[in-house]
Amino acid sequence: MKKKIILSYPEKRVREKVSSIAYGIMPIARALLKAGFEVQILDTRVQDYHNVDLKGVLLFGISTMTGPQIKHGIELAQWVRKTNKDIPIVWGGIHPTLLPEETAKNKFVDIVVRGEGEETIVELAKRLQEGKGYDDLPGLTFRNGKNIVSTQNSHHVDLNTPGLPPYHLLDKSKYDFKDFTSYCSSRGCPHRCNFCFNQEFYKGKWHSRNIDHVITDIKWMKKNLKCKRIGLIDDNFFVNKKRVEDICNLLIKEKVNVKWSAMCRYNYFDNYNLAFLRLIKKAGCYELGLGAESGSPRILKLVKKDITVKQILEGTKKCVQAGIHPVVSFMCGFPEETKEDVLQTLDVIDKLRKIDPDVEINGLFIYTPYPGGELFEILRDKYKVKFPRSLEAWSKWDFSSREILTWYPKDYLRFISTVSTIVRYQFLLPNLKKYAKKYPFKPTSLMFFASNWFFELSSKIRWKMRWFGMPFEWDAWDYVNRKVRGEH
Numbered sequence: 176m177k178k179k180i181i182l183s184y185p186e187k188r189v190r191e192k193v194s195s196i197a198y199g200i201m202p203i204a205r206a207l208l209k210a211g212f213e214v215q216i217l218d219t220r221v222q223d224y225h226n227v228d229l230k231g232v233l234l235f236g237i238s239t240m241t242g243p244q245i246k247h248g249i250e251l252a253q254w255v256r257k258t259n260k261d262i263p264i265v266w267g268g269i270h271p272t273l274l275p276e277e278t279a280k281n282k283f284v285d286i287v288v289r290g291e292g293e294e295t296i297v298e299l300a301k302r303l304q305e306g307k308g309y310d311d312l313p314g315l316t317f318r319n320g321k322n323i324v325s326t327q328n329s330h331h332v333d334l335n336t337p338g339l340p341p342y343h344l345l346d347k348s349k350y351d352f353k354d355f356t357s358y359c360s361s362r363g364c365p366h367r368c369n370f371c372f373n374q375e376f377y378k379g380k381w382h383s384r385n386i387d388h389v390i391t392d393i394k395w396m397k398k399n400l401k402c403k404r405i406g407l408i409d410d411n412f413f414v415n416k417k418r419v420e421d422i423c424n425l426l427i428k429e430k431v432n433v434k435w436s437a438m439c440r441y442n443y444f445d446n447y448n449l450a451f452l453r454l455i456k457k458a459g460c461y462e463l464g465l466g467a468e469s470g471s472p473r474i475l476k477l478v479k480k481d482i483t484v485k486q487i488l489e490g491t492k493k494c495v496q497a498g499i500h501p502v503v504s505f506m507c508g509f510p511e512e513t514k515e516d517v518l519q520t521l522d523v524i525d526k527l528r529k530i531d532p533d534v535e536i537n538g539l540f541i542y543t544p545y546p547g548g549e550l551f552e553i554l555r556d557k558y559k560v561k562f563p564r565s566l567e568a569w570s571k572w573d574f575s576s577r578e579i580l581t582w583y584p585k586d587y588l589r590f591i592s593t594v595s596t597i598v599r600y601q602f603l604l605p606n607l608k609k610y611a612k613k614y615p616f617k618p619t620s621l622m623f624f625a626s627n628w629f630f631e632l633s634s635k636i637r638w639k640m641r642w643f644g645m646p647f648e649w650d651a652w653d654y655v656n657r658k659v660r661g662e663h
């Protein structure tokens with residue numbers, strides 16, 4: 176009886192080690208192991224798939240977000256199909272869940288597992304092993320003759336089973352967790368930001384691992400992975416203030432002594448006094464990621480962010496007072512946005528830097544619509560944006576890539592692209608420099624920074640004068656880059 180299952184994370188190959196595990200497939204692997212299956216992880220960032228033995232494989236799993244990962248996923252699926260056409264290829268993750276029918280239409284997809292996949296995959300693997308059908312199994316989409324069939328939705332999985340992702344399945348020489356690694360203590364988010372996948376994927380629900388498991392997991396990671404810092408990848412770690420307090424008190428009581436960062440919402444700070452923020456700082460929180468998105472009240476309303484500019488400024492002030500480093504993200508390029516809205520965002524960035532010049536501005540990214548959010552539907556239905564219509568086509572949907580942003584008037588796209596680049600040079604480059612100082616000197620980093628002095632200077636002048644027209648220096652840079660890449 177076949178027992179072996181391969182779960183893959185398709186990505187560009189990197190030569191050195193990576194510090195993050197493939198988060199989507201590791202909990203799936205854990206559930207399958209518990210059910211008695213043999214599991215092999217194929218993380219193509221650090222492994223060459225050509226050497227993988229497909230003999231006796233019960234199913235081959237592929238995980239993907241929207242974008243270039245899909246291209247690597249299809250490449251893997253083609254190879255599996257060519258090597259052994261009888262192995263069912265099962266796709267899961269964010270993109271297949273958001274567009275299951277379209278995904279299942281692809282000939283390199285046999286079955287789509289929608290939503291959180293732990294329970295569905297175990298049941299599916301059992302059925303495949305026993306040669307039974309699966310058309311009554313919740314959470315699946317697949318081709319049936321010429322039709323695409325979707326079974327009913329599966330439910331949210333129980334996050335309270337003991338144990339961590341199966342790190343023992345990984346080739347330790349390919350991963351470096353010592354400085355930083357990530358951990359997920361909860362999933363979903365109850366808020367309604369209309370650019371976010373959460374409403375569609377988690378249906379506005381948030382569910383979490385209980386505090387005893389969280390503490391046990393963190394202790395295990397500290398001891399076994401020897402990590403100094405843990406990044407919580409929860410979309411919203413702070414949904415339940417009491418839970419956060421309890422976790423922090425336990426981290427302090429048990430002297431876990433690990434630094435951690437997490438994402439939080441600005442409106443929550445209305446309920447956070449300095450004592451609470453100092454508690455989380457004492458428990459190891461060194462950094463909070465905060466989505467401000469825009470400095471324009473009109474845009475904040477339009478994207479249903481449910482925060483105010485006042486909350487952005489006050490929340491940042493509180494963070495700084497508590498000694499927690501705020502990393503604030505902004506976006507531009509929303510439908511109905513005007514230059515005036517973007518200029519309001521720039522003013523808010525200036526105000527944040529006045530609170531403390533060390534407040535980190537994590538870019539002003541150009542909004543890239545992804546399937547799932549309400550804003551995506553508005554663009555499709557009201558603005559008649561022609562989104563990709565197939566799995567392959569979505570693989571070209573690259574974050575903030577100007578080629579896909581076809582619905583903006585040309586001069587507006589040029590404006591937001593220039594502002595976005597300048598924000599990056601103004602505020603991200605200094606952080607890169609700080610980061611570079613911590614590490615051994617490399618001639619390439621010196622070359623990188625030396626070639627950037629001019630852009631830094633021009634960005635500073637442009638920022639101060641709020642002058643974003645005629646970006647001749649960036650055009651020249653673009654031209655050189657395109658020539659180097661052999662493009663026209």
Ligand code: B12
Pocket residue numbers: 182186195196197198199200202203235236237238239240241242243244265266267268269270272273288290291292293296359363371372373408409410545546574
């Ligand atoms: C961590 C993270 C990353 C990491 C991923 C690192 C890694 N090694 O995995 C990094 C930093 C690389 C990253 C990059 C990007 N990310 Co990101 N990221 C996240 C984040 C915060 C957590 C993902 C996660 O691991 N969740 C926890 C796991 C357990 O959940 P999961 O992946 O959904 O997996 C479950 C199910 O989907 C399913 N499943 C998953 N895979 C499979 C496979 C099989 C076979 C089966 C059966 C089931 C299954 O079962 C799992 C367990 O229940 C999410 C937000 C979120 N909450 O998901 C954004 C998110 C996935 N990212 C997003 C984006 C846009 C990006 C970037 C484009 C951003 C950028 N600025 O560059 C890039 C794209 C990179 C690329 N390669 O294409 C979007 C994706 C939208 C979309 N439609 O795909 C999200 C949803 C954020 C958001 N709010 O919009 N990201």
Ligand code: SF4
Pocket residue numbers: 363364365366367368371372373374410411440466
């Ligand atoms: S953007 Fe953040 S706060 Fe808004 S719904 Fe998504 S996860 Fe929740």
